[in-house]
Amino acid sequence: MSGRKQQAARNDTVILDAAREVFLGDPKAPIAAVAERAGVGISALYRRYSGKEELLRRLCHDGLLLFMAQAQAALAEPDPWRGLTGFLREIVDADVHSLTVHLAGTFTPTPEMGATARRAGELVARLVQRTLDDGSLRPDVVLGDVTLLLESCAAVRVPDPARTRQLRARHLALLLDGLTADRDRADLPGPAPTAAELNWRWRTP
Amino acid sequence: MSGRKQQAARNDTVILDAAREVFLGDPKAPIAAVAERAGVGISALYRRYSGKEELLRRLCHDGLLLFMAQAQAALAEPDPWRGLTGFLREIVDADVHSLTVHLAGTFTPTPEMGATARRAGELVARLVQRTLDDGSLRPDVVLGDVTLLLESCAAVRVPDPARTRQLRARHLALLLDGLTADRDRADLPGPAPTAAELNWRWRTP
DNA sequence: TCTAAAACGGAACGAGGCATTCCGTTCCGG
């Protein structure tokens, strides 16, 4: 297989990569920016996706699937704390969170995506729970805290993407030290966040 | 003083409050949204400000001044750690950071604002430094880490503003426990953030 | 009481951005 067919196959991935980069930088970037970044024309996009929404959904769903896969892999790690922290580091490093959460809201989510999000949430819940049971996670931390932690890491951003990754890793390290259980300290304030509170982005209006 | 003059005077503050609320929710909200929230017509805005930019600058500068005032007040607190944490709690609670940082970039900053930002930065630097000298802040933390901390707290957000404040306070508590110095742990990863890296929003292009 | 002007409300205008479509072109496969 070569020639036009091959180029088409390569464009499939080139376009997705470009879209990921562009929309990570600016969730409401114009579609033309994606085409330009990919080095293709606009019609190459519309041949594959019926419109902008479908492309965004695809990206977001891919992100969710990666998120799920990482959570699953983390559950395979025998040590709960290492599993959880490794998971967080990878999600933050790959910027998966921006792909899923920051894109949600810019399109109407499909029921399927809601289901995937729910399943992913359950996996992370188990990841958190066994760390709590293990005693290595401070006992007043809940699943929602971890969700917010991811959100907050995604917020540290500087113009250079590589530097951004470094700074996020640093910020995450700071947060992880706040999560550890090996010290006396005051309880966390306020009612702990619940899943329902944090799922608002997925609500279909 | 009453009648039209009084209403005008009240509108001054009503408009500023409305603008703050609206632009906190969405930094690129249309000006009409501000007028609607304030319960006034659009011309009431244009009578006071020459355009959208001037309004944004005003809001941002007000935020910076508040930021500076809080920092100054925090320096008056004798205990460095209490001064720093109290400062952070107040800034996060008042959402001052969104006002300054999230608005920067949506308008061209005046030199005066740059100067104010620099002065505010110095105050916080002293706040951080004396906490480091004091030994209550973990020694590998730098000023930039604190800046990023504020940024990350501003990222936790749910639809209800009151709940958002609670959750931010909780998240901040988590981070503060990561900042304390009373335990052995691995050094923070990566090159520490510098001021120059984090000031990019204020650069005039 | 009367009037000039300050304040205002909000419709109308115009520019710009952007998703989508359309058409002419290129290049393979048979």
Add this chain to the structure above:
DNA sequence: CCGGAACGGAATGCCTCGTTCCGTTTTAGA
């Protein structure tokens, strides 16, 4: 040599939003 798949990118049309403009209300002062 030909039909069509794949493509590039200009053209289209919609919609948002900043700004202006005009008619109306209110009041201070003569």
